Amino acid sequence: MFTPHTSKDEQEMLDAIGVPSIHALLQKIPADLLYPKYNLPAALTEQQLTAHMHALAAKNKPLKNFIGAGAYSHFIPAAVPALSGRGEFLTAYTPYQAEASQGTLQTIYEFQSCMCALFDMDVATASHYDGATALAEAVLAAHRITGREEVIVSGLLHPHYKEVLDTYTRHSAIRLTEAKPTSNGTLDVQALKNQISQQTACVVISTPNFLGYVEQAKAISQLAHEQGALLVAQVNPMSLGVLQTPGSYDADFAVAEGQPLGNPVSFGGPGLGIMTAKKAYMRQLPGRMVGIAKDKNGRRAFVLTLQAREQHIRREKAASNICSNEAICALNAVIYLTLLGPQGLKEVASLNVERAHQLADRIHNIKGFNVLSGAPFFNEFVVFCPVPAAQVIEKLAAKGIAAGYDLGKTGEAMKNALLVCATELTTPQDIAAYASALEEI
Amino acid sequence: MENLLSIEKSQPGRRGIRFEKTVHAPEAYLPQDCLRTSAPRLPEMSEFDTVRHFTRLSQKNYSLDGQFYPLGSCTMKYNPKAYDVLSVLDAFANAHPFAPESAVQGTLQVMYELQEMLKEITGLSAFTLQPAAGAHGELTGILTVRAYHDARKDTARCEVIVPDTAHGTNPATANMAGYRVVNIQSADDGCVDKAALQAALSEKTAAVMLTIPNTVGLFEKDIREIADMVHKAGALLYMDGANFNALIGVCKPADFGVDVMHLNLHKTFAAPHGGGGPGSGPVGAAPHVAPFLPHPIVEKHDGKYTLNGQMPQSLGKMKAFYGNIAVCLRGYCYLRQFDAKTLKNIAEKAILNANYVRAKLKGKFDAFFDENCMHECVLFVKPDDMNGVHTADVAKRLLDYGFYAPTIYFPLIVPEALMIEPTETESKEMLDAFVGALEKIYDEIFTNPQLVHDAPHTQPVERIDEVSAARQPNLRW
Numbered sequence: 001m002f003t004p005h006t007s008k009d010e011q012e013m014l015d016a017i018g019v020p021s022i023h024a025l026l027q028k029i030p031a032d033l034l035y036p037k038y039n040l041p042a043a044l045t046e047q048q049l050t051a052h053m054h055a056l057a058a059k060n061k062p063l064k065n066f067i068g069a070g071a072y073s074h075f076i077p078a079a080v081p082a083l084s085g086r087g088e089f090l091t092a093y094t095p096y097q098a099e100a101s102q103g104t105l106q107t108i109y110e111f112q113s114c115m116c117a118l119f120d121m122d123v124a125t126a127s128h129y130d131g132a133t134a135l136a137e138a139v140l141a142a143h144r145i146t147g148r149e150e151v152i153v154s155g156l157l158h159p160h161y162k163e164v165l166d167t168y169t170r171h172s173a174i175r176l177t178e179a180k181p182t183s184n185g186t187l188d189v190q191a192l193k194n195q196i197s198q199q200t201a202c203v204v205i206s207t208p209n210f211l212g213y214v215e216q217a218k219a220i221s222q223l224a225h226e227q228g229a230l231l232v233a234q235v236n237p238m239s240l241g242v243l244q245t246p247g248s249y250d251a252d253f254a255v256a257e258g259q260p261l262g263n264p265v266s267f268g269g270p271g272l273g274i275m276t277a278k279k280a281y282m283r284q285l286p287g288r289m290v291g292i293a294k295d296k297n298g299r300r301a302f303v304l305t306l307q308a309r310e311q312h313i314r315r316e317k318a319a320s321n322i323c324s325n326e327a328i329c330a331l332n333a334v335i336y337l338t339l340l341g342p343q344g345l346k347e348v349a350s351l352n353v354e355r356a357h358q359l360a361d362r363i364h365n366i367k368g369f370n371v372l373s374g375a376p377f378f379n380e381f382v383v384f385c386p387v388p389a390a391q392v393i394e395k396l397a398a399k400g401i402a403a404g405y406d407l408g409k410t411g412e413a414m415k416n417a418l419l420v421c422a423t424e425l426t427t428p429q430d431i432a433a434y435a436s437a438l439e440e441i
Numbered sequence: 442m443e444n445l446l447s448i449e450k451s452q453p454g455r456r457g458i459r460f461e462k463t464v465h466a467p468e469a470y471l472p473q474d475c476l477r478t479s480a481p482r483l484p485e486m487s488e489f490d491t492v493r494h495f496t497r498l499s500q501k502n503y504s505l506d507g508q509f510y511p512l513g514s515c516t517m518k519y520n521p522k523a524y525d526v527l528s529v530l531d532a533f534a535n536a537h538p539f540a541p542e543s544a545v546q547g548t549l550q551v552m553y554e555l556q557e558m559l560k561e562i563t564g565l566s567a568f569t570l571q572p573a574a575g576a577h578g579e580l581t582g583i584l585t586v587r588a589y590h591d592a593r594k595d596t597a598r599c600e601v602i603v604p605d606t607a608h609g610t611n612p613a614t615a616n617m618a619g620y621r622v623v624n625i626q627s628a629d630d631g632c633v634d635k636a637a638l639q640a641a642l643s644e645k646t647a648a649v650m651l652t653i654p655n656t657v658g659l660f661e662k663d664i665r666e667i668a669d670m671v672h673k674a675g676a677l678l679y680m681d682g683a684n685f686n687a688l689i690g691v692c693k694p695a696d697f698g699v700d701v702m703h704l705n706l707h708k709t710f711a712a713p714h715g716g717g718g719p720g721s722g723p724v725g726a727a728p729h730v731a732p733f734l735p736h737p738i739v740e741k742h743d744g745k746y747t748l749n750g751q752m753p754q755s756l757g758k759m760k761a762f763y764g765n766i767a768v769c770l771r772g773y774c775y776l777r778q779f780d781a782k783t784l785k786n787i788a789e790k791a792i793l794n795a796n797y798v799r800a801k802l803k804g805k806f807d808a809f810f811d812e813n814c815m816h817e818c819v820l821f822v823k824p825d826d827m828n829g830v831h832t833a834d835v836a837k838r839l840l841d842y843g844f845y846a847p848t849i850y851f852p853l854i855v856p857e858a859l860m861i862e863p864t865e866t867e868s869k870e871m872l873d874a875f876v877g878a879l880e881k882i883y884d885e886i887f888t889n890p891q892l893v894h895d896a897p898h899t900q901p902v903e904r905i906d907e908v909s910a911a912r913q914p915n916l917r918w
Contacts, residue, residue, distance in 0.1 A: 002519070002521075002778075002779065002783070002787060002865070002866060003786060003787060003790040003865045003866065004866065004867070004868040004869075005790055005793070005868070005869065009868070009869040010793065012869070013793055013794075013796075013797040013869060014793070016797055016800050016801060017793075017796045017797060017799075017800045017813075018800065019796075019813070022789045022792065022793050024813075025792050025793070025796055025813045025814075025815075026660075026691070026792070027813070028659065028660040028662040028813075029660050029662075029691070029692060030662070030664075030665065033665075033692045033693075033696050033697065034691065034692055035691065035692070035785070036564070036692065036693050036696065038561055038562070038690065038781035038784075039561055040558060040561055040562070040776070040780055040781045040784075041558075041776075041777060041780070042780055043777075043778060043779050043780040043783055044777050044778055045778075046521075046523050046778070049523060049527070049774060049777055049778055050523065050526075050527060052777065053527040053530065053770075053774065054530065056547040056548075056550055056551055057530040057531070057532035057533055057547050058532065058547065059546040059547030059550065060532040060533065060536050060544060060545050060546065060547040060548055061543070061544040061545075062531075062532065062535065063540060063541075063544050065535075065537055065540075067537045067539050067540065069539050070538075070761055070762075071537060071538050071539070071762065073535065073537070075460075077457070077458050077488075079457070079488055079491060079492055081529070082492075083491075083492060083495040083496065083499070084495075085525065086495075086496070086499045087504055087505075087506030087507070088499035088500060088502045088504045088506065088507065089499050089502065089504070089715070089716055090504075090506075090520070090525070090713045090715055090716075091504045091505035091506045091520055091713045091714070091715075092502045092503065092504040092505070092714065092715070092716040093505075093510060093512060093515060093517060093714050093716070093717075093845070094714065094716065094717040095716060095717065097503070097836065097837075097840065097845060097846050098902075098905050098907075099837065099840060099897050099900035099901070099902055099903065099904070099905065100502070100503040100508075100840045100845060100846075100897070100900055101501075101502055101503065101716070102498075102501040102502070102900075102901045102902060103498040103499050103500065103501035103502035104502055104716035104717070106446070106498050106501070107495070107498055107716075109446075109916075109917070110446060110447055110448075110918075112916055112917050113446075113448065113917040113918040114481075114483055116917045117481040117482040117483055117917075117918075118481045118483070120481070122917075123916050123917065124916070124917065126717070127718075129573035129574065129577055129719075129760055130573065130760050130761050130762075131761060132758075132760050132761040133573070133577075133759075133760050158761065160758055160760075160761040160762065161761060163757045163758040164757075164758050164759065164760060164761065166757055167584065167735075167756060167757040167758060167759060170619075170757075171584075171587065171618055171619025172619060214471075214475050240477065240481070241477070242467045242471070242476060242477055243471075243475055243476065243477055244474075244475050244476060244477055244478075245477060248477075248478065257761070264529070264534035264535060264767075265534070265535065265536065265537050265538065266533065266534055266536070266766050266767045267533070267536040267537070267538050267545065267548050267762070267763065267766040268538030268761065268762025268763050268764075268766065269538075269573065269719075269760070269762055269763065269764050269765040269766050269767065269768075270573065270718075270719035270765040270766075270767055270768060271573075271760070271761065271762075282914065282916070288717070289914075289916055290916070291910045291911070291914045291915050291916050292910070292915040293905050293906055293907060293909065293910030294905070294906055294909070294910075295902040295903040295904060295905050295906070296903050296904050296905075296906065297903055299444065299902055299903075300444045300902075301902040301905045303905050303907055303910050305907065305910045305911050305914055305916070306911055306914060307911070308911070310609075311576070311609040311610050311612075311613035312608075312609040312610075312851075313609070314609075314613070315609045315612040315613060315622075316612035316613055316615065316616040316622040317616070318609070318613040318616075320613070320617065321576045321579065321580055321610050321613035321614040321616075321617050322574075322576055322577075323574065323575065323576040323608075323609075323610050324574045324575075324576065324717050324718040324719075324720055325717045325718050326573075326717075326718045326719045327715050327716040327717035327718050327719075328715035328716065328718065328719060329718075329719060331495075331716070335491065335495055337483050337484075338447050338457065338483070338484050338486055338491045338494070338495075339456075339457035339458045339486070339488060339491050340456070340457065340458055340483070341451075341455070341456045341457065341483050341484060341485040341486065342480035342481055342482070342483045342485070343456055343480075343485070344456055344457070344458050344459065344460065345481070345483065346480065347459065347460040347462075347463075348460050349467070350463045350466065350467050351460055351461060351463055353463075353467045353470050353471060354463040354464060354465060354467075354470065357470045376470075376471045376472055376475050393541060394541070397541045397543065397544065402537060402540050402541065402544065405539050424460060424461070
């Protein structure tokens with residue numbers, strides 16, 4: 001049983017309280033509200049539950065995955081879940097009592113440090129819900145910092161991120177406008193130059209963008225800064241094993257979905273919102289941060305810090321209502337990066353680049369299929385098919401392949417476009433199987 | 442050795458994992474000007490070093506598996522081990538959010554059935570699983586309220602009423618949704634002051650946010666009258682479901698007149714807290730508000746489960762994809778393991794445990810409101826009568842006795858509050874040991890107050906200087 005009380009316990013406890021029954025403790029609840037009828041399933045034993053969950057899992061079909069679009073399948077070393085799944089981490093609470101939470105606190109400090117190193121940025125938070133909400137919170141911070149109201153958002157931002165950004169900013173003074181792409185799958189920098197003005201709070205770029213292509217971040221950053229606007233960059237953290245860092249192009253905020261770092265895709269959640277910034281904005285950041293302090297004997301200790309920004313102190317004047325982070329996902333990411341080190345990260349990122357380019361080359365050589373080229377890409381790219389992408393997806397699913405993301409969902413003009421992803425999990429055999437499946441269309 | 446960071450244990454050239462070699466370096470595929478120019482300063486450690494590093498760190502934590510967590514409003518109940526395994530089965534963990542729906546019917550079925558069970562438990566007519574946490578659920582709920590009023594062109598409503606007992610997230614949420622926060626004082630009995638509420642309600646009120654039971658552990662006895670007042674003013678009643686563990690299987694919020702509410706799967710539904718997340722905060726709505734929830738919601742047609750993104754009045758999306766599905770899987774397991782009768786027993790035992798602790802400590806640490814409580818009790822410390830010992834000192838001293846501290850200094854209306862929520866999964870023996878520790882601390886306050894002032898004495902570190910940490914922050918290596 002889930003509750004350990006014996007009937008003897010219950011009686012002794014009721015006697016100590018001085019009431020005849022538990023019912024007597026519920027007297028404040030109006031009688032006609034108490035004990036309604038419930039239509040819930042019968043209780044399963046653990047053994048029955050286990051069989052039931054395996055049966056449900058078997059209803060998911062394991063397809064060879066070529067879909068990315070914001071959630072990426074990568075190899076997760078066994079040590080990652082073995083360590084993060086320890087009850088001492090998993091069943092701990094938010095580390096408010098720092099002395100009894102030094103383990104969690106140090107892992108968060110190390111996570112923040114790894115994110116700063118990876119992104120080449122000054123500060124990082126303990127994490128947010130996911131990449132989309134981290135981006136929205138960064139935009140809100142940019143608005144607070146600059147006092148400006150216009151936010152120029154890449155038209156090549158993930159469609160879900162666009163929607164979340166809209167939800168988060170709809171009731172503020174922020175006006176969202178879109179930066180237009182060119183036909184090569186990246187932003188039109190010249191057009192953007194004319195768009196950015198002294199009213200612009202920030203320019204939001206995504207690089208690699210939703211189509212997989214690397215933006216001219218340095219040029220865009222300069223244009224933004226010339227007008228006193230901030231640059232908010234949304235990136236793929238694994239790509240930073242090989243690609244230029246947000247710090248190198250002087251981003252003011254850099255955010256990401258951290259799932260690729262040691263976390264499974266899990267049907268899209270939980271994710272891991274990474275938020276990094278320049279030091280100047282440290283006190284404007286929403287969410288938790290852990291710092292190093294000293295205990296009264298002068299020993300190194302870790303503690304939640306800068307809490308004067310947060311809701312439990314500031315209530316309606318807080319920087320955000322956020323009250324938690326994604327601690328276990330952040331722990332997975334920091335264990336993953338600790339196992340890989342700088343060399344392992346470069347290797348896995350390089351493998352992503354190579355497998356994606358090998359796949360793109362194979363597809364490009366198939367009659368009727370064209371890969372969008374011109375701009376560099378990391379592990380994802382666009383394929384124009386001779387038939388609607390939805391048909392390709394359906395046909396390949398029948399062969400056990402998840403072919404990619406149907407870009408037709410983003411507009412009629414992209415009806416035949418398929419967004420395809422390859423990672424280190426995509427073997428040469430997988431590439432060959434994918435190509436021959438396309439050839440049969 | 443003990444306090445070293447991973448980067449301080451790092452040795453150049455050491456590593457924990459290797460990958461296959463590529464045929465060509467990235468330079469063969471990518472132009473030089475978009476490449477990284479220097480390696481990130483990450484630790485270089487063997488797998489064994491890494492395992493030992495993080496295992497040692499885990500051992501510096503208190504955790505529910507090891508210690509009693511009497512944290513008020515946090516519902517630190519046991520997290521069954523079966524769910525650790527069943528929520529991460531390969532077929533669930535590897536399900537891609539954009540996979541064809543035919544390939545993810547198992548996951549969609551779990552989501553659908555969880556929505557249905559949450560509807561049944563609350564009496565509400567629709568649920569979204571999208572919010573990633575309780576506070577995220579609150580924001581979702583209040584934005585749903587806003588979309589409802591906007592659709593009715595009732596746009597003069599610019600205020601949200603919040604009682605002074607509310608969690609800090611409530612006013613912060615209302616502010617984030619673009620509302621002005623109107624705080625109202627509670628009545629002397631700790632419940633909503635109906636006169637104050639009536640005075641605050643107007644044609645400007647969009648919603649009233651109430652936690653039920655409230656944060657002093659009491660059920661709002663006049664809840665239906667309150668709901669009527671709110672509805673008469675044209676506003677909606679939002680219920681913060683953080684304390685729903687007291688009510689599960691006992692009553693349905695829809696019967697109170699609640700229009701929108703969130704639940705915390707990481708509290709009431711036995712998902713672990715993970716040292717701060719990930720959580721999950723599903724939001725439910727009554728029929729008139731349901732169309733405004735975030736999209737998509739899982740539906741069932743002809744035996745097939747599908748994500749319905751066609752919700753024209755939806756507020757939009759609150760996060761990418763569909764929610765913290767791995768956490769939802771745990772909540773689903775919990776609800777499949779217990780029927781309605783067992784859920785009622787769970788709520789009742791949670792209430793029994795809180796009242797037992799309250800009764801046993803009477804005369805030493807008294808309840809601020811001296812009456813039967815629900816699933817948590819709010820006790821308080823009297824520094825003037827207790828040698829200047831404050832709540833924080835008692836909390837730190839409890840760590841020495843092997844207990845995590847209660848929630849302290851909250852709710853704000855109780856000075857020097859110790860908010861205790863034992864949950865239903867603690868045994869009488871554990872509660873007796875906890876009461877015994879607080880009784881010893883009470884004695885120490887009078888026999889050796891310095892011992893209490895200086896606590897903790899048994900943790901990896903002693904009392905931490907938080908002020909200078911905030912003044913000169915060191916947030917990274």
